[in-house]
Amino acid sequence: MAKPNLQIALDHSDLPSALKDVKNVGDIVDILEVGTILVLQEGDQAIKCVRAMYPEKTIVADTKCADAGTTVAGNVAKAGADWMTVICAATIPTMKAAAKEVKDLQVELYGEWTYDQAQEWLDAGIDQAIYHQSRDALFAGETWGEKDLTKVKKLIDMGFRVSVTGGLDVDTLKLFEGIPVYTFITGRGITAAENPAKAAQAFQDELIRLWGE
Amino acid sequence: MAKPNLQIALDHSDLPSALKDVKNVGDIVDILEVGTILVLQEGDQAIKCVRAMYPEKTIVADTKCADAGTTVAGNVAKAGADWMTVICAATIPTMKAAAKEVKDLQVELYGEWTYDQAQEWLDAGIDQAIYHQSRDALFAGETWGEKDLTKVKKLIDMGFRVSVTGGLDVDTLKLFEGIPVYTFITGRGITAAENPAKAAQAFQDELIRLWGE
Numbered sequence: 001m002a003k004p005n006l007q008i009a010l011d012h013s014d015l016p017s018a019l020k021d022v023k024n025v026g027d028i029v030d031i032l033e034v035g036t037i038l039v040l041q042e043g044d045q046a047i048k049c050v051r052a053m054y055p056e057k058t059i060v061a062d063t064k065c066a067d068a069g070t071t072v073a074g075n076v077a078k079a080g081a082d083w084m085t086v087i088c089a090a091t092i093p094t095m096k097a098a099a100k101e102v103k104d105l106q107v108e109l110y111g112e113w114t115y116d117q118a119q120e121w122l123d124a125g126i127d128q129a130i131y132h133q134s135r136d137a138l139f140a141g142e143t144w145g146e147k148d149l150t151k152v153k154k155l156i157d158m159g160f161r162v163s164v165t166g167g168l169d170v171d172t173l174k175l176f177e178g179i180p181v182y183t184f185i186t187g188r189g190i191t192a193a194e195n196p197a198k199a200a201q202a203f204q205d206e207l208i209r210l211w212g213e
Numbered sequence: 214m215a216k217p218n219l220q221i222a223l224d225h226s227d228l229p230s231a232l233k234d235v236k237n238v239g240d241i242v243d244i245l246e247v248g249t250i251l252v253l254q255e256g257d258q259a260i261k262c263v264r265a266m267y268p269e270k271t272i273v274a275d276t277k278c279a280d281a282g283t284t285v286a287g288n289v290a291k292a293g294a295d296w297m298t299v300i301c302a303a304t305i306p307t308m309k310a311a312a313k314e315v316k317d318l319q320v321e322l323y324g325e326w327t328y329d330q331a332q333e334w335l336d337a338g339i340d341q342a343i344y345h346q347s348r349d350a351l352f353a354g355e356t357w358g359e360k361d362l363t364k365v366k367k368l369i370d371m372g373f374r375v376s377v378t379g380g381l382d383v384d385t386l387k388l389f390e391g392i393p394v395y396t397f398i399t400g401r402g403i404t405a406a407e408n409p410a411k412a413a414q415a416f417q418d419e420l421i422r423l424w425g426e
Contacts, residue, residue, distance in 0.1 A: 040252055044255075065249075113302070
């Protein structure tokens with residue numbers, strides 16, 4: 001089973017602290033995400049800076065785009081993003097419009113989406129989905145459980161490359177053992193560690209231990 | 214019936230062109246929206262500039278927030294926004310968290326929301342909703358029709374203050390005659406006009422003609 005990617009989410013409220021953190025772990029992780037909070041605060045400048053620092057890495061702009069797919073995706077692509085996220089509530093025309101502008105599009109699953117909708121995304125050529133524990137749901141005491149794993153597996157069986165995110169740490173990864181997750185996304189799981197580079201490497205080591213090289 | 218508000222959506226990809234347009238019509242309209250495209254491109258700087266130019270106006274940050282409600286809403290409030298939008302797919306904990314940080318919160322209706330969800334938003338104390346024709350749906354040839362008006366009326370009957378947006382022009386307003394719409398939102402309906410100030414005043418005049426002062 002292929003080693004899942006490790007993605008760092010830069011969900012900072014200002015550019016300097018995001019750049020400090022990405023400098024420490026950017027070479028260790030596989031995918032760099034300019035998070036929603038960061039892009040809303042700093043605009044496309046945040047994407048441009050991360051692209052300039054890491055010309056070879058895959059960069060995701062986590063816009064959670066809901067409308068105006070052509071403009072939003074065109075703008076983030078121009079700033080240097082490879083991938084972009086859309087919210088599951090976006091219409092198919094919005095998703096299709098956005099997909100034309102970026103190398104790959106990811107559907108963010110929040111709230112009450114259905115497998116029928118998911119099939120429509122696949123039919124529209126969009127085969128990346130992001131399965132969340134919402135940060136606010138985590139604050140409200142919810143955790144990863146069997147019902148999450150069942151949904152993740154079902155999406156993978158349907159043909160999605162699935163990213164998983166929300167309150168992940170190195171110890172949580174083994175919950176997903178045996179499931180061909182495409183990418184694990186973490187922010188503070190790495191950036192809030194005493195030694196972020198060591199934390200990022202610990203994630204990668206655990207991914208290799210569980211899924212192989 | 215109270216005159217609906219007129220809201221200008223600044224959906225520009227760069228700050229200078231947004232500021233040029235808002236300068237022309239900001240005194241005429243009732244509410245200034247820093248649009249999603251603009252805030253993703255320019256960050257909170259866009260909110261700060263509009264606030265500095267219009268200290269007395271109501272300003273909406275159209276973030277379409279889906280997660281991290283406390284941080285996103287706290288950030289836009291700090292930049293000077295009065296109101297913020299959340300996407301309908303956001304969870305109730307996210308909406309409640311965001312609502313604490315701003316003067317008012319608006320739920321953006323995209324995709325397949327339900328009236329049961331809408332009741333949950335009301336129960337959570339959130340009574341503003343934005344009914345859209347998605348820009349991409351408009352590009353795909355969809356237009357305002359009886360099914361839209363029925364949904365808008367139902368939301369108002371439930372207790373929502375409803376904003377209406379998507380491809381509106383002065384001639385479209387009469388479709389809504391007799392419905393106590395809270396706010397009409399337009400971007401290019403004003404900014405793309407040969408004389409934006411005149412276009413904004415024409416909107417206001419038509420609102421007064423149809424709904425009274």
